[in-house]
Amino acid sequence: MTLGEHFREFRRRIVIAAIAIALGGAVGWFVYGRVMRWLQQPLLAVAAERHVSVDEVALNFGANGVTDAFGIKLKIALWIGLILASPVWLWQIWRFLAPGLTKREKRIGRGFIAAAVPLFALGCYVSTFALPNAVKFLLGITPAGAVNYTNAEAYVSFTTKFILAFGIAFLLPVFLVGLNTVHVFPGRIMLKGWRVAVMVIFVFAAMMSPSPDAWSMLALALPMVALYFAAVGISLFMDHRRAVRDRPAWADVPDDERSAL
Structure with a gap:
């Protein structure tokens, strides 16, 4: 493809992914109530553990204006759409890269993309175990006798980004193998840098799960x-x-026989 054709192809993939996210967001708009109650469970657990009123950890929806509730619902809906549409936008990323690959590499790549969706879902699922600990730790810093009126928009941004961060983190092997498939990142380089990679992974895990244990x-x-x-x-x-x-084909032939040939 020419440079212009690459840009047009990129735009087409972006549009398809955006439409899929919008359709998923429409579903998220209708299930917003249940999802919002689920996101508030860590706050309710903190209130029960501290033996305080739920009002002391309740979300404040009107901190910045009357449009906050609508903006938060829209943000939650698009977040749900991003998760539901993950098979589509991951496939679009692959299709944008696929034209530059051989038939063999395309066959291998399809298997990795098929693994990307469950890995993304697994990362989001694992994050639900770390989220309560993170909320408990962060709210635990509040001094005794003080009340923490949590801003709803800030809390929603924190929880949604937290969950998405884990989903994207679990896509690490897919992107690594994808870079290897297109001859960008050889396996020996990955193996040589395993110490740095492990350190970065542990630092990331420590930041995403700020729990005392x-x-x-x-x-x-x-x-x-x-x-x-x-x-x-x-x-x-x-x-x-x-x-x-x-x-x-002649690589295994001894040097003396190769000279004779």
Whole structure:
């Protein structure tokens, strides 16, 4: 493709992904009430543990104006749409990259994209175990005798970004293998930098799960480390297959016989 054709293709993929997210957002608009009650469960758990009134941890929807409630509902709806439409926008990312690949690489890539959706869903699911600990820790800093009237918009932004961060983090092996498939990131480079990768993963897990116990951090970090090494193993295998496939037919012939030929 020419540069202009690449931009037009990119725009087309963006439009398709945006339409899918909008349709998912329409579903999210109707289930907003149930999702909002679920997001407030960590706050209610803190109130029960502290033996305080629910009003002391209630969300304040009118902190900045009368439009806050509508804006929060719209934000939740689009967040739900982003999650529901994940198969579509992940596929669009793949289709944008696919024209530059060989038939063999396309077949391999489809399997990885098929794994991306459940991995994204798994990351979002795992985040639900860390979210209550994060909310409990952050609200626990409130001094005794003080009341924490939580701003609804700030709380919704925190919880939605928290969950999406875990979903995207679990896509790490898919993107690593994808970069390897297009010959950008060899497996030996991933293996060589495993110490740095593990350190970054643990720092990320510590930041996303600010709980006083180490078990919450380990519960998040260990699956990500396992996924990283799985991506390394797959990339090394693919590099070996490519090396064998691209090796000349006379590569195994001894030097003296090759000279005679």
